[in-house]
Amino acid sequence: MSNLPHSLVLDLGTSTTKCGWSHCSEPSSVFPTLVGRGRHKGAMRTLGLRDSYVGAQAQNLRGILALNAPIRQGTVASWDDLETLWEHVWAMETREGQLSPSSEEYRVLVSVPPLCPPEEWRRMGEMLLEGSGVGGIYLANKSALAMYGGGRTTGVCVDTGEDMTYVVPCWEGSPIPDATLIMHLGGKHVTDRLLTLLAKGKYSFPDDTFLLWRGRRGNSKRQQRGFCVASRRDVVREAKEAFCRVSERPYVPGGEAMEEQVLRLPDGNIVVVGEEALAAPELLFRPETIKKKSSGLAELVRESVQRCDEKLRARLLSNITLTGGNSLLPGLDRRLAKELSGLLPSGTTGVRVQAQRGRENFTWDGGAHLCGLSSFQRLWLTKQDYQETGATLEVTGSKVFEEKENN
Secondary structure (H helix, E strand, O other), X not given: OOOOOOEEEEEEOOXXXXXXXXXXXXXXXXXXXXXXXXXXXXXXXXXXXXXXXXXXXXXHOOOOEEEEOOEEOOXXXXXXXXXXXXXXXXXXXXXXXXXXXXXXXXXXXXXEOOOOOHHHHHHHHHHHHOOOOEEEEEEEEHHHHHHHHOOOOOEEEEEEOOOOEEEEEEEOOEXXXXXXXXXXXXXXXXXXXXXXXXXXXXXXXXXXXXXXXXXXXXXXXXXXXXXXXXXXXXXXXXXXXXXOOOOOOOOOOOOOOOOOEEEXXXXXXXXEEXXXXXXXXXXXXXXXXXXXXXXXXXXXXXXXXXXXXXXXXXXXXXXXXXXXXXXXXXXXXXXXXXXXXXXXXOOOOOOXXXXXXOHHHHHHHHHHHHHOOHHHHHHOEEHHHXXXXXXXXXXXXXXXXXXXXXX
């Protein structure tokens, strides 16, 4: 690693952003993918505040900021906000790592959602390479990185995040675009469903309450003591993460005894969760429960595999890898394996769904692993390449490197 350029791995998610240097064993920073801008700029200046804040700082100032998510449903919703987030990441990582932000020896690997429009790849590359400090970039498919992070190059990556779920077959490290399928459901929808189910007396605070207590801000190594601000949705999301699980068979109200569990908040408020813990995640397999016209997760995986060459299917079905924050729901792997086996032709065996530890970080882990390979170093798109070819250079994955080799 000492002879390789400094490489920053940036996993941009709808809910959270993970970043850190590739020689580290885990991301050095994980923060909400949020940018907050002052509603009244004059008042912000009077109070001695900046015009914009990122991540947990933005959340804690939500009363005076307009919060925006730069990335929604796999696409960039605001390039201005994304640039602000990137500037925050770069300043934070160079400062904390005591590295010179003016050096162009640094490389940045960025994860990009499957089926991302080519124009977004190009614009992302322009934004990074035209800024200071970056000497090269590599834009990589999130699902391919997640497979690497899980120790595999062949299989089906089921990446279920905040607002999207991607089913991406990969063969020897390459995604199969024609078999890539997307379900517009994820952790956000499970939280919303739980919130709806609990709305009738299952939590003790009014709908418009913002809760305030002293605690840790953020969930990275750089956590700081301070005041935490949370809305009712934030609290219900915490209840989801603590209590929700996927039933091994299709959920039926009253069909499975569930002891009520209580989440007690530091300010004395409570949230009580019973059968709702099973009912909320059911939408991943039965989208019709929230009147969503979509195939369930097991049907989506079956269709994706059926779109692949027949000789590849057995190996793909035996290597189904779960990744993403929403994949942490207990029981998701067992339910998916059971339902998928029931949808396949009789006699089909060998369906195996992997729910490995640390899968919420697989995309970042895969990027860090790639950056540490000496054979990977020729694949960077350098700033010099960009300056010589300009914005006409294609920066979508391997195409750019084919061009480089042909030149």
